[in-house]
Amino acid sequence: MKRLLLAIAAVFCIAAASDPAERLSDPSQEARARTLFREVRCLVCQNESIDDSEAQLAGDLRKIIRQQVAAGRSDAQIRQFLVARYGEFVLLKPPFSAGNLALWAGPFAVVIVGGLLLLFLLRRRSTAEALSEDEEARLAALLQNRDE
Amino acid sequence: MIVEIGSFLLVLALAASAAQGALSGFGVRSRVLAGAGEGAALAAFAATAGAFLVLIHAFVVSDFSVANVAANSHTEKPLIYKIAGAWGSHEGSMLLWCFMLTAYGAAVAVFGRGLPARLKARVVSVQGLLGVAFLAYTVFASNPLARLADMPVEGRSLNPLLQDPALAAHPPFLYAGYVGFSVVFSFAVAGLIEGRIDAAWARWVRPWTLAAWSLLTVGITLGSFWAYYELGWGGWWFWDPVENASFMPWLIGTALLHSAIVTEKRGALPGWTVFLALATFTFSMLGGFLVRSGVLTSVHTFAVDPTRGVLLLTILGLTAGSGFALFAWRAPALNPGGVFAPISRESSLVLNNILLSAATATVLLGTLYPLIREALGGDTVSIGPPYFNLTFLPLMLLAFLVLPFGPLLAWKRGDGLGALQRIWAAAGVALAAGVAVYAVVSPKRALASVGVAVGFWLIVGAITEVMERTRAFRAPWREVRRRFTGLPRGAWGMTLAHMGLGVFALGASFESNWRVEAAQALSLEQGMDVGAYHLRLDRVGAVDGPNYLAERGVITVTKGGEVVCTATPERRAYYAGGQTTSEVHICPRGLDQVYIVLGERRQGAHGEHAWLVRAYFNPWVQLIFLGPLLMAIGGAISLSDRRLRIAVGRRRAAA
Numbered sequence: 001m002k003r004l005l006l007a008i009a010a011v012f013c014i015a016a017a018s019d020p021a022e023r024l025s026d027p028s029q030e031a032r033a034r035t036l037f038r039e040v041r042c043l044v045c046q047n048e049s050i051d052d053s054e055a056q057l058a059g060d061l062r063k064i065i066r067q068q069v070a071a072g073r074s075d076a077q078i079r080q081f082l083v084a085r086y087g088e089f090v091l092l093k094p095p096f097s098a099g100n101l102a103l104w105a106g107p108f109a110v111v112i113v114g115g116l117l118l119l120f121l122l123r124r125r126s127t128a129e130a131l132s133e134d135e136e137a138r139l140a141a142l143l144q145n146r147d148e
Numbered sequence: 149m150i151v152e153i154g155s156f157l158l159v160l161a162l163a164a165s166a167a168q169g170a171l172s173g174f175g176v177r178s179r180v181l182a183g184a185g186e187g188a189a190l191a192a193f194a195a196t197a198g199a200f201l202v203l204i205h206a207f208v209v210s211d212f213s214v215a216n217v218a219a220n221s222h223t224e225k226p227l228i229y230k231i232a233g234a235w236g237s238h239e240g241s242m243l244l245w246c247f248m249l250t251a252y253g254a255a256v257a258v259f260g261r262g263l264p265a266r267l268k269a270r271v272v273s274v275q276g277l278l279g280v281a282f283l284a285y286t287v288f289a290s291n292p293l294a295r296l297a298d299m300p301v302e303g304r305s306l307n308p309l310l311q312d313p314a315l316a317a318h319p320p321f322l323y324a325g326y327v328g329f330s331v332v333f334s335f336a337v338a339g340l341i342e343g344r345i346d347a348a349w350a351r352w353v354r355p356w357t358l359a360a361w362s363l364l365t366v367g368i369t370l371g372s373f374w375a376y377y378e379l380g381w382g383g384w385w386f387w388d389p390v391e392n393a394s395f396m397p398w399l400i401g402t403a404l405l406h407s408a409i410v411t412e413k414r415g416a417l418p419g420w421t422v423f424l425a426l427a428t429f430t431f432s433m434l435g436g437f438l439v440r441s442g443v444l445t446s447v448h449t450f451a452v453d454p455t456r457g458v459l460l461l462t463i464l465g466l467t468a469g470s471g472f473a474l475f476a477w478r479a480p481a482l483n484p485g486g487v488f489a490p491i492s493r494e495s496s497l498v499l500n501n502i503l504l505s506a507a508t509a510t511v512l513l514g515t516l517y518p519l520i521r522e523a524l525g526g527d528t529v530s531i532g533p534p535y536f537n538l539t540f541l542p543l544m545l546l547a548f549l550v551l552p553f554g555p556l557l558a559w560k561r562g563d564g565l566g567a568l569q570r571i572w573a574a575a576g577v578a579l580a581a582g583v584a585v586y587a588v589v590s591p592k593r594a595l596a597s598v599g600v601a602v603g604f605w606l607i608v609g610a611i612t613e614v615m616e617r618t619r620a621f622r623a624p625w626r627e628v629r630r631r632f633t634g635l636p637r638g639a640w641g642m643t644l645a646h647m648g649l650g651v652f653a654l655g656a657s658f659e660s661n662w663r664v665e666a667a668q669a670l671s672l673e674q675g676m677d678v679g680a681y682h683l684r685l686d687r688v689g690a691v692d693g694p695n696y697l698a699e700r701g702v703i704t705v706t707k708g709g710e711v712v713c714t715a716t717p718e719r720r721a722y723y724a725g726g727q728t729t730s731e732v733h734i735c736p737r738g739l740d741q742v743y744i745v746l747g748e749r750r751q752g753a754h755g756e757h758a759w760l761v762r763a764y765f766n767p768w769v770q771l772i773f774l775g776p777l778l779m780a781i782g783g784a785i786s787l788s789d790r791r792l793r794i795a796v797g798r799r800r801a802a803a
Contacts, residue, residue: 019760020668041530047388049532052381092532094517099526103517107510107539114502121498122490 022059024066033069036078037062041092049092151214154202155293158243161195161250162283164188168253168276175269182269186257189272192279193254200247203292204234213299216240216292222305222724224695232316233306238440238456239292241319245436246282248327252356253279256331263352270338271331278330281463289459305724308696314374322367322394326432328360329401333429336422337471340478345418346485350411353425355787357408361401362783368394369776376773380730382663382743382764384772387536392515393435396508401428403504406497414559416485416494420501426475430468431508437464438515489561496554496562503547510539548602548653551646552609556616574612578605589662599657606650610643641786645779652775655739658768667762671752679765681742682706683715688746688759696720698731701746701759705735712737717746739768 024030037051042058050058050065061082068078082090094100168188175182203216207230212218220237221230235244253275260268286292309315335353339345371394376384385391404424411421441457488494514531521529552574556567582601586592615621617639618631666678675684684704691698698720705713713735721728735742747760 039532039534041532047386047532052383087527089528089530092530093534093538094529094531099521100517100529102520103513103529103531103535104539106513107506107543110506110509111502111543114505118495118498118502122488122495 022062022066024070026070029069030066032075033062033066036065036069036075039079039092040065040082041090043086043090150202151206151211151293151295154199154206155291157195157199157202158283158287158291158293161192161199161246162280162287164192164195165250165253165276165279165283168192169273169280170276172269172273172276175273176266179265182265182272185269185272185276189250189253189257189276192276192283193250196243196247196250196283199293200234200243203240203243204231206293207231207234210303212301212303213295214292215294215296218296218300218303220306221303222695223302224723225305225311226694228313228316229306229311232310235319235323236306236310237292239286239290239294241323241440242282242286242290243292244319244323245327246279246286248323249275249279249282249330252327252331256334267335267338267342267344267349267352270341271334274334274337275330278334278467281467285456285459285463289456302724305695305722308720308722308725308727308729309378312374312378314370315378318367318370318374320367321363321370325360325362325364325367326394326397326435328356328363329397329429329432331356332360332404332425333467333471336425337474339422340474343478343481345411345422345482347412347415349418350408350421354405354408354412357401357405357425357428358783358787361398361405362780362787364394364398364401365776365780365783368398369773369780373773376769377732377734377743378729380732380745382766384659384769387514387531387533389515390439392511393438396511396515397428397431397435399504399508399511400424400431403501403508404428406500406504410494410497411485414486414488414494415483416488417498418482418485419479422479422482423475424501426468426471430464430471433460433464433467437461486560488559491557491564492562493554493557493559496550496557499550500547500554503543507540507543507547510536510543514539545598545602548606548649551606551649552612555613555642555646570616571609571612574605574608577608578602591662593661596657596661599661600654603650603652603654603657606653607647610646610650613646614639614643637789638786641782641784641789643782644785645782648775648778648780648782650775651771651778655768655771655773655775659766659772662767663769664765665762666764667747667760669750669752669758670761671756671758674758676761676763678742678763680707681712681763681765683744683761683763685759685761688757691718693720695724696722699746699749699759701761703733703744703746703761705742705744713742715742715744717744719746719748736770739770741766741769 024033034051038049040050040061042048042050042053042055042061044055044057045053048058050061065078065082068081073081079091088094094103096104165188168185168191170185171181171188172185175185203214205211206214206217207221208227210217210221210223210230212221216237216239217233220240221233225233234240253272256268256271256275260271263271332353335349335356336345339349368391371391372384375386376382404421404427407417407421407424410417437457437460441460486494514535517531518529521527552571553567556570557563578601581604582597585600586594586597589597614635617635618628620628623631664679666676668676670676670683670685672685672687675682677683682705684706686702686704688699688701691700698718700716700718703715703717704711705715715733715735717733718731719728720731730745730747733744735744743764743766745762747762750758750760752758
């Protein structure tokens, strides 16, 4: 039941980042902040970015990020700050690290393995299809007969 | 009393399913037993349908002595949502699953007259065994008709977010799709036991795959549409675990749909096709498990129960495990089938399968990786939309790029250069569209323009294929017309489905990149701009709904001074549970939509009342939902193709 309530609470955390009361005055800074918001998880919500969430914590995080953007810190610095404070869990885009190797390489590994299997299939097939010398000779004879 | 009859019917259905499994299992040797097994399949269906009707009845009459009704219904709820409440909970949705499962079993018994007797008996038997597993779970662990000792006066009501027409219809379609793949699974198991996976087998499997796939497409689209307008922030896909759970069977089912064509037409790839047939239903069950067990956190999991998750996982493991064990045992003996050259229709379909499998693997990894990392003692990680944008989208882009070539290539050995010559026009149109969009639409977005080009590439590519088949502009008019009307429905279905994909790509590219968002606290008579539209808040009034109170804003939408729409978004407070929801107002404008949300009440600049109004201009968003609909219609048209009727398969096989 608690989980259900949480889920419902999460659902009502809706698209809050566009709230005019929170906005930065510089539109390019605001746009940068919004892009960052989409990569940051609302930690108390079920599965939402802080861009969408109306939860208190998401609001606090938005404020912090907006302040840092306004203070001129880079995206990487802000991400680092968030990870130091909340762990990797806070990023919706997992970093390219050793622990995430399987995650990032997995999809492309499947394509490569699939491609190799296809090549193998085509090669095996073409050798199976090729005629032996005897067969070639018989085929030639048959074709000759037909021409006559 | 009626409820007790329902419980009895449920147990009866379990017994009938067991009988179906056993009788049909032995029915391989005896016609009488096979007939009895089919009778049992019909009985299981009738009993489950009866139990389901009893549950719906309990919801309609608000019988709160039934625990499930008390937890999910309310006397003041409108009738349609009382009925929909029957599948809004865990127990109810499992009963819906069983209903579909037995319905498909009965459908095989009735419509499978053309099948060879042995194969049919085995399919019906496997379907019966699946029924036993899920009905036993329903009867013993998740009885939807269990009574309460203390009957409450009023129910706790269904979550108001779920009280919505699209969502009322969403689970039946979704489950009809999920469970439709159970028939494919049963055919795979039966075929493996018989040692017969060939062109005829693929022909029998294809209609079931098509039906399930089309229904699943509709189900997912309805769910996405619901999220779009009900959750109130205008998104339509969140890469949420629950969405992924339904998307994985769809992706792998799409792969199956294509590989089954290779097996049917050329007898090739039987092992792979049967593997996909097993995998698709496995992913369906996995989807059911992920959604119902709550192992993953999600925005919209509404009926979760961790303890029963273990049971569901056991069913999943046993069913899929025995299927794949059988596969490992029997597949090496399968005849590999016809040969083909690197450039051929077969190769293009294999490429399609590789990319779709990789896409499925991506979604699976992205969904389960947090669990895997945690189990291995690593940090908890979050995987959100940025991951899928970087992995899934490139795979799909590649698939879309090669897609129009496939239908232009001949079976066995295709003419690659010829296909290129025939498709240059489509490539030209796509390129021109991409460049035009890049030049005209602001802000300039290169990737989005590529997306638009790909959309046109798919649509024009599909049209090119029809023109090739009918020899349009090359043969005399009469000949073209003869060919045009003579095209089989399967061909039209394919064309429509591929066009639908292009239509979807167009909508998705436009909406995700060029949506305009605006939000402002408006007091009465104040206005704001969103894109080219101006919104003015005229008044806000109270509305007394059947089971809620609402504030309704009246907002006039103008474009260039002309009134185009009067929007009436609402903010509702439900009596039961005390939740609030926003009822979005959508003004359709051609392919675009203006999407308006009435938010909370605030203080205005001079202390007067003001309301936070949020609005989006969503360009071409209608195409996002139209595209999948076209795909589903394409599937239905293919399904009506004479060549796919089951009896035809037998005549061919006998000949």
